[in-house]
Amino acid sequence: MEAIGTVLLAMLAGSLRVSTPFLFVSLGECLTEKSGRINLGNEGVLVLGAMVAYATSYETGSPWAGVAAAAVAGLLLGGLHGAICSLARVNDVAMGIAIMLAGTGIAFFLGKPYVQPSATLLTGIPFGFWSDNAQVRNALSVCPLFLLGIAAAIALHWCFNATRVGLRVRIVGDSQDAALALGLPIDRTRFLATACGSALAGIGGAFLSLYYPGSWNEGLSSGQGLMAVALVVFSRWNPINCIYASLLFGAAGALGPSLQTVGITWGYYLFYAAPYIFTLVVLIITARGGRSLRGMPGQLSIGR
């Protein structure tokens, strides 16, 4: 029984640790997809953001400058994706894969000199100050970026539901005809939504290199940027749900190592695959044969 408790506690702590990049990328992806476009390139944005953040923090000594630089890098790479996809007949899924490749390539190329040095990292906010227990203190030491991510989710949710800008993005994403009838600038809206979405993804990268695991190297991302696309599907294009989806996904990822610490080593590859199995199961359970998913923007190419 004690073992189960330990595993659950480890999963909780793990989900707080690893969920932030998923949260940022899925929020960014959510924004982009709401405008009717998909961006698989956010994996490349994540990696580039991580590199730029680390390098900037190392050069300037300020991790927050690193976070800002990562957002700018994301904005630029996402802007490139958005601009090229505005051209007629360019496929957004394929272009996303191209951006992913280009982004990681540039990050690896330019990031070589920053693999060895140690940059200044972000420090956690000690919400566990009241406790004498080091474990509790550590578990409750929360990265400011995580809180920023939650704030961004709430802001995005409010924006979609209660503001003019949000409504416009939704109309552009849901019905091209309606957008045309209303005279909305479709390409510009999508361009901006893609660029801003990638800026968020870039901040997710900054979390990886400046907080956890807090180091820059070429193996840093293990597909978080791609999985975020799946997370958006099962959060039903709702930014608040993105928070829950990221936390759940993070918890599933912590299952493998925490089982091993209590001595369960058998089948560790399968336990490590738990988040993916979990994602697949959720996709299947929530699927509706033959019909589009509730909440899915009508113009999304993957929803055809």
Add this chain to the structure above:
Amino acid sequence: MSTTTTVTTAPASAPVQVGDQWYPIRRTAEALLAPIAALAGAAILFSIFLLCLGASPADFLDLVWRGAFGSWFSIQNTVQRAAPLLLTALCVAIPGQLGLVIIGGEAAVVLGGLAATVAALPLINTSPIIVWAAMAIAGSAMGAFWVGISGWLRAKLNVNEVIASLVLSYIGLALFNHFVEGLLRDPASLNKPSTYGIGDENMLDTVPWLDVHPGLPIGILACLICWVLIYRTSFGFASRVTGGNIRAAQLQGLPVTKLILLACAIGGGCAGLAGAIEVAAEYGRSNASLNAGYGYTGILIAFLARFNPLAIMPMAILLGGLGAAGGLLQRRMGLPDATIQVLQGLIFVSILASDTLYGRFRWFQPRGGA
């Protein structure tokens, strides 16, 4: 009309005007010139990138040429790398005809290789022909099954195939590792966990005289067969019609579910076969070496080839050649290994962006009436 672009291959053959007998030639010229212009654009961008870093683009091109095509050894090196990519590109290109984007070819390769090994093991003392047949069947069947799952989920439950195939590729790799390092492990494979071997006498030899990977002729054959399948059969025609718009195809009474399943199975079968060939020609057993990223590179090639099986061949040679030259760049110019990745990214971005050039220039369009 929606501007949401569908994953189209070559522009659907526009109705040819009577009397415009030169249109097919101009259309071909357009299909060749657009990617060539894109490659030139990528080369210029990359040269600027190199100049910014103080490296010489001329040296770079010279080394790429030498490493990829400059000698018989370099050509062998290039086609060797291209061989498995032909089949993994088909894994993306065939479902691509229907507008599906399958990015899970990697798992089909490794599981195909594993299934081929398992099928071969009880037969190793019969004859190599039987072993190869069993491996080919088991490998393709496994690949077909694995990618078929994504197709089935898409056709029956409307689960998006991009995400399903991505997630399934992670799960497939986990299963592969689990079995290779557990149940199917040869206890004698101490420090590099592997399955039992299929035996030297059952290994595929290199192609006589050329000394290249046997996957090359098989891959070329597969590309030719798939081209016929897509452009000369009713299955191919129905698939391409569906690729334009799944709902419209359903309304026209096309068996969309069947088409999706079949296309995914054929594509997955190709990737599984690639895994089986790697085992039979290179490793002789299944281990982590099978997970070499061929499935991922196949995605790039399929998109660069605009899902046309004939165009897959030159694109696989292009990427194979870049891979072959990568080492020389590291050793002679001191450039990091990511250089090739930057170049690939630029090529990929510019070729995809060049899709917008189609139909922009009057000269390439049908003449006469309308």
Add this chain to the structure above:
Amino acid sequence: MSLTPPISTTLSRRRLLQGTAGAAGLAAMGLTSEQARAAKDLTVGFIYVGPKDDYGYNQAHAEAAAMLKKMPGIKIVEEEKVPETDDVSKTMESMIKLDGATLLFPTSFGYFDPYMLKMAAKYKDIQFRHCGGLWQKDKHPMNTGSYFGYIGMCQYLNGIAAAHATKTKKIGFIAAKPIPQVLINVNSFALGARSVDPTITTSVIFTGEWSMPVKEAEATNSLIGQGIDVVTCHVDGPKVIMETAERRGIYSCGYHADQSKLAPKGYLTGAEWNWITVYKQYIADAQAGKPLPNFTRGGLAEGFVKMSAFGPALSEAGRKNVTAVKAEIMKGGYSVFKGPLKDNKGNVVVPAGKAYPETAIELESCNYLVEGVVGSTS
């Protein structure tokens, strides 16, 4: 043209425009000039499976290669991030044919079979030496060979240092895969700690991958969550593990290379490779025209492996203990695996009266975790 330096070839526009035949011819000319040069200088090729700056396995080799570069009469060619697929055969062949290399060091374990063996059969005049200790006289060609170091002894010393630092009596090991080379290290670490205090337990986590920083950081945090206060590892790049341990305020013991810079407070000591000893020996033989040894192994005494300098966190008692045992090991014949020894399921793995020194063949197929290790091998 024949004076074209092999590194950073100068190139005129005319050469570029010469087209297929011309370029092929030029490549051939370049080849001969490079081979002529190779007759004077010894060209040595190093191939790494990961990045050269991983603070770990590959860096340990690359640092030695960098030292060799400064020696006269040798040219070093290097390629990093070469996967254990047919790519490495092509890299070796490319180094032989295009760079004129005559001595190759493919440093990753998985390069040996079938890739290096295939190339060795094809190029009988070229010498191949592989890191990993797989060469067997009756099975493998004479132009190949292997070298390896007994680093398990250093992990045993790491264990002793860990035992002096731990307060919770729980220490941790993050391992890539449950294979003999790794299991020897895990067991040695655990036995070293238990030689000081038999109540100490060692928790092991397998990540399943040689290099996967997020998983390694997660594993470190998981271990710390269990109350572990000293950690070491066997993965290709220990950087993230050492940094995470330092940030969480626990102690660490290094592996592969010196990681004391990454954990200035908590780094106790570390098990390091010292490949320069091996490479210098090979190159001296090659330059003198002597045949290269086929099978080379060595431990602390031979200088194949070494310990990091003690970190400030290791107590005086701990330093004395480690130094004393190290001196014993240097004398030779020291056994870490001594009977009676049970595995963590209660089976006897080393019978009473038996002892396996570092050279013992029995250790090469080690597939168990000793008593006191929490975890299992499958």
